[in-house]
Structures are given as C-alpha cells and as structure tokens.
Amino acid sequence: MTIPTGSGGSTGSGGSTASGASVAGPVDLAEFRAEVQRWCRENVPSDWRRAQTGASAEEFAAFQQDWFQQLRAAGYAVPHWPAEWGGGMPVAQQVVLYQELAAHDAPRLVLGFVSIHHAASTLLVAGTDEQRRRHLPAILDGEIWVQGFSEPEAGSDLASLRTVARRDGDTFVVDGQKLWASGAAHADWCLLLARTDPDAPKRKGISYFLMDMRSPGVDVRPVRNAIGDSHFCEIFLNGVVIPAENLVGPVNAGWQVAQATLAAERGMTMLELAERLGNAGFRWLVDTCRTPGPGGGRPVDDPRVADRLAELETEITGLRALCRGLVERHEADTAGPADASVVKLFYSELLQRTMDFAVEVAGLPAHAELRKPASSGWESGAWVLDFIGSWEWTIPGGTSEIQRTIIGERGLGLPREPAASA
Amino acid sequence: MSDVAMSESELAELHRELRVVARDLLRRNAAKAGPDQTYPTVDWSLLVDTGWLGLEIPEEFDGAGATFAEVAVVLHELGRAAASTPYLGTAVLGVGALGLLEAGAARDELLRAVAAGEQRPALALPTGDSDGDVTAFRLAAAPVSEGDQPGAGRMVVSGSADFVPDAAGADRILLLAADESGTPVVVAVRPTDPGVTVSDRPVLDETRHLGTVVVEGTEVDPGAVWRFRGTDPAASAASARRLLDRAALAVACDSLGLAEAMLEATVEYAGTRRQFGRPIGSFQAVKHACADMHVKITVGRELLAAAVRALAAAEDPAGPHDQEISVAVSRAKSYLGAAAVDIAGAAMQLHGGIGYTWEGGVHVYLKRALLGRSLFGAPAAHRARLAARFTAL
Numbered sequence: 001m002t003i004p005t006g007s008g009g010s011t012g013s014g015g016s017t018a019s020g021a022s023v024a025g026p027v028d029l030a031e032f033r034a035e036v037q038r039w040c041r042e043n044v045p046s047d048w049r050r051a052q053t054g055a056s057a058e059e060f061a062a063f064q065q066d067w068f069q070q071l072r073a074a075g076y077a078v079p080h081w082p083a084e085w086g087g088g089m090p091v092a093q094q095v096v097l098y099q100e101l102a103a104h105d106a107p108r109l110v111l112g113f114v115s116i117h118h119a120a121s122t123l124l125v126a127g128t129d130e131q132r133r134r135h136l137p138a139i140l141d142g143e144i145w146v147q148g149f150s151e152p153e154a155g156s157d158l159a160s161l162r163t164v165a166r167r168d169g170d171t172f173v174v175d176g177q178k179l180w181a182s183g184a185a186h187a188d189w190c191l192l193l194a195r196t197d198p199d200a201p202k203r204k205g206i207s208y209f210l211m212d213m214r215s216p217g218v219d220v221r222p223v224r225n226a227i228g229d230s231h232f233c234e235i236f237l238n239g240v241v242i243p244a245e246n247l248v249g250p251v252n253a254g255w256q257v258a259q260a261t262l263a264a265e266r267g268m269t270m271l272e273l274a275e276r277l278g279n280a281g282f283r284w285l286v287d288t289c290r291t292p293g294p295g296g297g298r299p300v301d302d303p304r305v306a307d308r309l310a311e312l313e314t315e316i317t318g319l320r321a322l323c324r325g326l327v328e329r330h331e332a333d334t335a336g337p338a339d340a341s342v343v344k345l346f347y348s349e350l351l352q353r354t355m356d357f358a359v360e361v362a363g364l365p366a367h368a369e370l371r372k373p374a375s376s377g378w379e380s381g382a383w384v385l386d387f388i389g390s391w392e393w394t395i396p397g398g399t400s401e402i403q404r405t406i407i408g409e410r411g412l413g414l415p416r417e418p419a420a421s422a
Numbered sequence: 423m424s425d426v427a428m429s430e431s432e433l434a435e436l437h438r439e440l441r442v443v444a445r446d447l448l449r450r451n452a453a454k455a456g457p458d459q460t461y462p463t464v465d466w467s468l469l470v471d472t473g474w475l476g477l478e479i480p481e482e483f484d485g486a487g488a489t490f491a492e493v494a495v496v497l498h499e500l501g502r503a504a505a506s507t508p509y510l511g512t513a514v515l516g517v518g519a520l521g522l523l524e525a526g527a528a529r530d531e532l533l534r535a536v537a538a539g540e541q542r543p544a545l546a547l548p549t550g551d552s553d554g555d556v557t558a559f560r561l562a563a564a565p566v567s568e569g570d571q572p573g574a575g576r577m578v579v580s581g582s583a584d585f586v587p588d589a590a591g592a593d594r595i596l597l598l599a600a601d602e603s604g605t606p607v608v609v610a611v612r613p614t615d616p617g618v619t620v621s622d623r624p625v626l627d628e629t630r631h632l633g634t635v636v637v638e639g640t641e642v643d644p645g646a647v648w649r650f651r652g653t654d655p656a657a658s659a660a661s662a663r664r665l666l667d668r669a670a671l672a673v674a675c676d677s678l679g680l681a682e683a684m685l686e687a688t689v690e691y692a693g694t695r696r697q698f699g700r701p702i703g704s705f706q707a708v709k710h711a712c713a714d715m716h717v718k719i720t721v722g723r724e725l726l727a728a729a730v731r732a733l734a735a736a737e738d739p740a741g742p743h744d745q746e747i748s749v750a751v752s753r754a755k756s757y758l759g760a761a762a763v764d765i766a767g768a769a770m771q772l773h774g775g776i777g778y779t780w781e782g783g784v785h786v787y788l789k790r791a792l793l794g795r796s797l798f799g800a801p802a803a804h805r806a807r808l809a810a811r812f813t814a815l
Contacts (some may be wrong), residue, residue, distance in 0.1 A: 075697035286812055306809035307802060314725065314753040314808065319725035346717050401706070407716055412689050415704040 024087060033096050034276035037095040039074055040104035049380075052373040060374040061186050064111035065142050067375070071109070072140060078116050080268055081422065084135045090388070091331045094268055095324060107375040111186060113213050116267055119145035122191060122208075126249045127283050131210065135189070146187035148178040148211070148235055149159075150376060156402050157257060158193075159202045163237060165194035165209065172196070172209065174217075181225070184220045184233035187213050192242075208254035210246040221377040227372070227385050234363075263340070267330045270343050271323040273377065277351060278316045281379035285309070285354065288362050288383070299361045312354050313392070319343075319350055338411025345403040348393035351378055353386035427444055431767040432587045435450065436497050444499040460783040461629045464500070464507035470539030475513045482532040490518075490668065491734040494675045494726075501679025504786050508542060508628040514666070515670045516543030519596050522661045523648045528610070534593065534772025542645060543610075544592035546583040546635040550796075551803035558583040559599035559604050562643055568689055575644045579609045580617075582636040589633030590622045597637060598662055601647075605655040606662035608648045611745035615640050619716045627789040632726065660744050664736065667748055669800040670755040671729055677717070677762035678726050680787050684769035685715045687784075691773055702772075711768055718761040721755070749811075752804035762791035 042208035045051070052063060071077040075217075079094045081087025089097070109116065120139060123132050135143065163176025174194055181190070190211040198206030213220070217240040249257040289300040289309055299305045326343050329335040340363035359366055362383050372382035378393065379386050394400045408414040428436070451468050469475050474496050479485020486492075493514060499511060517536060520543070523529050535541035548558050559581030579599055589595065595618065596611040613620045617640035623632045650661040689712055692703030702708050729750035735741035743748075766788040770777040777784045795801065 070483070092484065117445055300809075300813050303806070306813055307805050309812055310805035310808035314757050314805070315721065317728075317753055318721035318725045321728055322721060325724060342717050342720050345713075346721060349815065401710070404710040404713035405706065407713035408703070412685075412716060413693070414689060414709050414712060415693060415701045417704055417706070418700060 001137055001227060005360055008337070009414070024415060026340050028094060029096055032099060037104070038099055038312060040074075040100055040106060043074070044104050044106045048375065049373045051192070053212055054371050055374050057185065061111055063107070063375060064109065067107050068109060068112050068142065077109075078120070078140065080091045081116075081120060081136070083372050085124075086140055090162045091268075091327060095271060096329060098268065098272040099275050099279075102272065102279040102377075105280040106183075108272075108276070108377050110375055111183060112139070112142075113269075114183065114191070115145040117141045118147060118261065119189070119191060122248060122257070125261050126208070126257045128245075130245070132247070135210070143187050143188050144183065144186050145191060146181045146184040146213070146233075146235075148181050148190045148192040150180045150183075150396075151177060152179050155215070155398055159206065160228075161193055161195060161206065163192075163194045164198070165196050165242070166205060167244075170244050172207075172242045172244065174209075174211070174242060176237050177198070178235040178237070179223070179232075181233045181235050182218075182396075183231050184213070184235055185222060187220075189213060190218075190235070194252050196254075200252060203255040206254040206258075207251050208248040208257040209242050210248060211240065211242050212246075215240050215242070227389050228416060235406040244337070266325075267327045267335075267340070270340075271320075271327050274316075274320045274347060277347075277354070277375035277379060278320050281354070281377060282313065282316060284379070284381040285358050285361075288358055288381075289418070291362075293363060299394040305361060308357055312350075315350050316354070319347055321345065336411060338407045341398070341403040341406040344397065344398055347398060347409070348390070352390040355379060355383060355390050358383040359387045429457055432726045434492070437492065440492060440495045440515040444472075444474075444496055445502070446474065448499055448503045448505060450504035453583045457630075458780075460780065461504045461506055461786045464505045464509070466508075466539065469507065469509060469513070474509065475539055476517075476537030477513065478517050479533050479537045480521075483530060485533070485538040489734040490671075491730055494671075494730045494734075497672050498679040501676035502791055502792075504680060504682040506628050506631070508544075508588035508591070508631065510630075510672055510676075511544040511586070511592065512536065512542050515545035515547070515587060515595075516592075516596060517671055519543075519545050521597070522650055522653050522664065523608060527650065528645055529648055534611075537680040540590045542588070543594040543596055543638060544584045544589045544633075545598065545665070546588060546589065547598040547662075547669065548555050548583065549585040549587075549669075549776060549798055551633075551800055556659070556666055557581075557598050557600040559609065559637060560606060561599045561601045561609060563588060563602065570726045577609075577635055577644065577647060579611070579639050579640050579642055582634070583623075584622055585632045586635050587797075588631055588633050589620050592620070595635055597635070598665065603655065606649075606658045608649065610640055610646045610648060610733050611640055611642065613638065615642075617641075625793060626722070627786075629786065629790055630793055642675065652699060663744065663748065663797070664733075666798065667751040670804070671726075671733055673759045673794045674726055674729070674751075674754045674758045674796050677758040677791060678722055680790055680794075681715075681719050681722070681758070681762045681765040682702065684766050684787050685719060687770045688712060688715070688772050695774075708772055711772060715765045715768055718765060725750075725754040725757050749808060751798075752807045755799060756801040756804035756808070759795040759804075763788070763795050766791040 008161050037062040070320060076097055078087045079089035079097060116139060118134065123135055151161050151163060163174065163178065165172040165174045176194065190213055192209040192211045193206055194209060195205050196207040217238040219236040221234045223230055223232045223234055224230050225232050289305055292298050300309065321342055326335060326339055327338060366383040369384065372380040372385045378389060409416055447468060451465060453462060461723040472487050476485035477492050478490065499650045500507060520529055520533055528802045532541060532543065536543060542801060546558060559579055561577050561579050564576040564578045579597060595611050597611060599607055599609045599659040601607050611618050617638045619636040621634050625632055650658040652759050692712065693701055695702050732742045733745045736747055770784045770788055773782060773784055776782045
C-alpha cells in the first residue's frame, strides 16, 4: 500500500516529525525535511516575537528585509518561481518547506507578500521579458509592491472602478483614488487597475499598469484599521504619468490579466497559512485551554471547552488536507473553478471561529494584551486582536459572500443573479 | 487484486472505475419494492455477483484480496443511493472481524462461504457511545456437571448488544466477547443455539435493518471461540478497538455519500424550480446555502480520505499506529456524522414543501443521516476521544 507523500508529517496536531507512514518520493522528502528543520533551528531568531511586539514601522520593515535575505540565501524565499529566476523547487518540497517553517514558528513574510506572489505572478503570466528582467531580480533584492485595485466606490464590485488613465503619446496620465492598499507606505511599485475606456462595458475598459510609487502625483495616506494598525493605505493619484511600456497585457484587457494573475497565486499561500494555524496557532490555543484560570481550574477540563477544541482541531486538519489537495490539483492542472474560493472561505471563517473561541477561553487577561507582534501569522496569541483582525480575512480578497456566490455559480453551476441595469 | 504493487495513481484509477461501476449497477439493479417504498433494496445476488461481499477476503479463500479502501468506495455509493442492504453487517463488519482472527478451519470455511454468498455473518459489538468497554459479551468456563469429560473445555457466553446491523437474518452471529482474563475474543454462535435470541429492532430509518442480540448462558465448545491474531492480550484489545473504528468509519463513508446525493438533488431542484419569475437557485439565500453544503462536503471528503488511507494501511508494518488510526477515524466520523444531518436538513428546507412529503424522498436521507450520526459513536463521543489527548497531563 502506498501512502501519499503529501500527507507525511502532518497527521498530528502540530507535530512536525514525519510519521512512520511517510514514504520518500523521487525527491527524498525526508532528507529535505531534515535539512529545513536543521536550517530553522539555526536561523529562526528565538526572540523575534518579543522584538517585533511594538516595533516601529521602520523596525518592522528592516526585520522583514533581513529575514527575506536570510531565506533567499537558503533558497527558501521564492521556491515557487521558475528556476531561471531563482526558484524551481518541486511542489512536494515546497509543501514540506512551508510545513517546517510553520512548525518552527518562523517569522512570516508580510512585507514582501505581494511582491513575491501577486507581482511576480503578474510579471510571469502577463509581463514582457523587459518587465520581468527589470523587476524580478529587483524583488529578490527587496523591491516592495502594493496592490492598487479597490476604490471607495469599487469594493466587491471591483469592475466598477473609476480611476482613469488617459493616453497621452507614449504615456498614460492617471487620476483617481485607491483604497485598502496594504503596505503602500513601504511600497516601491504598485499593481494598478485603471479605466482606459469609459464607454466600454465595465470589464472591457480597464487596463493593468505597473506604477512607480515615487512618481510625482502619488500621495499615500495611512488608514487606521480596527486593531489600530496602519498598514492599509489610501493612494491618491493626481496626474500621475506612467510610461506606456509599463502596461501589462493589451490596453483594455486589464480585467482578464487581473483574473489570470490572481488565479495563479492561490494554493501555496493558503497552504502556508493553514500550516501556521495548525502548528503554532493551535499550540497556543491548547496552551490557553490548559492555563489555569483565576479559580485554579483549567478550561480544558470543562467538557464543553474540550469538545470545541476537538472540533476546531478536526476542522483545521481538514483545512490542511484541503490545501495540500488544492496545491496538488493546481500542479496537475485539475483544479476546479471554485476550488480556491472553497479554501479561502473555509480558512477565513475557521480562523474567525477559532480566534473567537480563544478569546472566550482566555477571558479577561486576553483583553490586557494590547499589542500583537508584527511579522507573525494571523494568529499570534494576542487573542482579542487576532479575533478582530480575522475580519481582514473574511472581507478583503472577495468577501465571504462573494466567495459563496462564486462557489454556487462556478462550482455548482447554479443560475446567476439576474443582471442589474448597467 | 493486490494493492502491494499498485502506485497511488493506479489505485486512484481502480477506485474511480469501481465507483462508476457501482453507481451504475445500483441505479439499474436496486429496485423500489412498492409504490410506498421510497428507497431502493439491493438484491443479494448483486452483492454476490459483483464480488463486493468478498472484496476484503483473501484470494486463497475466493475473495478479491482488496483492502478497506475499496470497501469504502462501495459504502460511499450505497450511501449515495440510500440503498437497503446487509452489506454493512456482512461484508464490512463480519468479514472485517474474521480478517483479524487467527486462521483456523472453521474461520476459513466461513470466509469461503461468505465470498460465495452462502453464509451471512453479523458482528455483535457495542453500537453506542461507550468508549471504555469494547466487548458486550462475557465468556466463562462452563460449570462442570456430572458426566462431563474432564478437560472438554466447554465454555459459556452471555451478554447482549442492541442496534446490531443486519443481525436478523444472519446465519452466524459473531460475538465480540471478553474471556476470563479480559482478553477480547470472537465467539461464533448461531441464532438457533439455545439461549441465543435475535430480534428485529425497527428504527425510523427503514433503509437499515438493526437487531437485538441477547445471549443467556449459551454453551459453546472451544472450536467456536476464535482468537485475534497475536498472542499478546494488548494486541487482541487493539484488534477489538480496530473493529469499532472500522464500524464508525464505514458509517462515515455512508454519510459522505448521502450528503453528496442531497447536495446534487438540491442543486438540480434549485436550478429548475422557478418562483418570482426566476430559478430559486439564482437567489443568494439559496445559492449560499448550497455553497455551504459544498464546503462541508469538501472538507469531510478530505477527513474521510485520510481516515480510510490510515485504516487500509493498518496491517502495513510501516503504516500508521493504532492511535493515529483512531484519531483519523474520530475526526472523520464526528465531522461527517454532523455534516450529513446538516446537509440533509438543508436539502429538505431548500426543496420547500415537496421536500417534506413522503414521496419526495428527502426524509429517507435525513433519517439515514440521523441514524448514522448516532451509530458507532455520536460526534460528541468521538470528540471526547480526540480531546483526551489535550486534557492529559
């Protein structure tokens, strides 16, 4: 009987050692796992959480850049990129890599997330050779990207965006406003969607640009979010000039480019988040449940708490298996049109349920945790902040309601909503 | 058919074929007995002819030499069809128990007879939430009376088990019993043996046939006491535990199948039924409910696959530990037991008035889902087993 190698080492509640069931594939995964474990033991800073709690924006950015270069030196920063650009790691090995980084509670690449995932996939899927040569090596050297898609009047209905790019010779001149641009304050470049044909149907008049954030007319203002952080930003664009060579794909094909590049990034990023939730996140939850309360009793000895804990562990196990399955189906090109939506919806709502439970169990002391460490995953153990922060998963990137509609229509083939008058 | 040399993709292909064939055969051969019967009954001959009864029986006893992974495919399809059949009691539990026993003339003969469809065993084991005690029967030395041959070694077995799948109509009842030292053994009795009473236990789910087995001081000779492989009492206890895991997982396979069938029926109905001038499936309230059903099924499928893989590899020396198998089974059973009820309930709701009629048939699935949720451990009982790992220390 052959045991699928993808399940090795992840059957326990956060255990990272390969179970007896794991069998090496063509690449010796057990050996690779040992290599990553060794690297993590030697390189993950033991006190990074303390250092990143209350860190300034500059300290956060510097720490992120250092950690990224450390990963890069090991060949772990962009394993999903093609070999010619510095990646080329087989998918089965990437799974092991993210499992082990999570098991060793390594800092998360937050600052460079858009750069190495969405910006890179945009360039690889739809960019020109020149754009790739200019930006991919720069991203490896620390160039930071931000996504400029949403607007005040274009949230779930993104295609109704109003930022305008007018052709002017060899350039486009952009006017408008972007919102919810995560990390814009640190960004060097922006993935920008702007309307180039106001008369076309809304999805057929949008173009996709690479915009230099240092261009005159770009004004970034932080928006404080519900947990008090300011990594979301508004970007005001007043007469910003973008050279025509920074267009990605044909004029007015921006919507299709965005669909293709967004589809290209899902899978491994969700697997990483699921592994983090299943490793350090769940370990802290168990610790919280086993910490005696004011009366001296442990929450976990309450059968209702134990029951909920077992239920969440079961769901997290399902999530991790789901993510491995999605990655494998992407690799085999057999992923269904709504598979990524299923994972996003289930992850974000499970994260929210888990954090809610943690807040309830932890009681009043959780409310005295006033800061959460930067550079961590979505769950940090500062449960109240983690719980409130979980709406950052159920709202952006397509709200849970939008995901359900996608699952119903594209996944199950249910009839579409009748179109509203345009 | 042997899995040993099969690659993962070959195995997946084999399962796909088995699934397609099973679905097709069940659609064509499982007839509804009368106008008032809203579920199909599977002919015994179909189970015999397809070889499904003997899937897990070794080839040397005329079986297919397959594993639980293939049995799981059949169980899943039987759940989709909400089919009435003694497959669970016979091929899953009966054969499953025999497969864990030491070889012996009587056991081997019974295996051959089951593969040929000539004998129907049932397995009497605890069907509820009891986690501590895996045996429902006690075996003791028979009191010596005058005229006995010294050393004849006759034994007496007693006990009872309720809600035993497919007990009524079985030719042989395999009792999961504790011997005098507390070691689990299997005692084979016939329903006609003195002291043995097997009676029907009607339940609301008409697709399942459960029975009550009461054994009062039935004398058996040593040839009817079958021991689990391995001389170690701990190994026997692990085998008995494995049988309960197998039973729970079998029901979880069924739950996934029936949940899938309910989602498909609901999506089809919501795509054709029109109200307010449009298909009801175009309303978000309906569409989003279907999406939630789909997510639950997708997650449950992953948990089930992991548990089936673990149980099917149990005999592999490099396979998972007993604890890993039990954990995987409890996750799958607790999740799918609850999910199937939620999904069948949502199907009834989204079908509207027709969903609540007898003829509409959704009630068949809801009742089967409800029984499955309780059978071989309710979700809370399985979660308590999972949580014990966190409360320890």
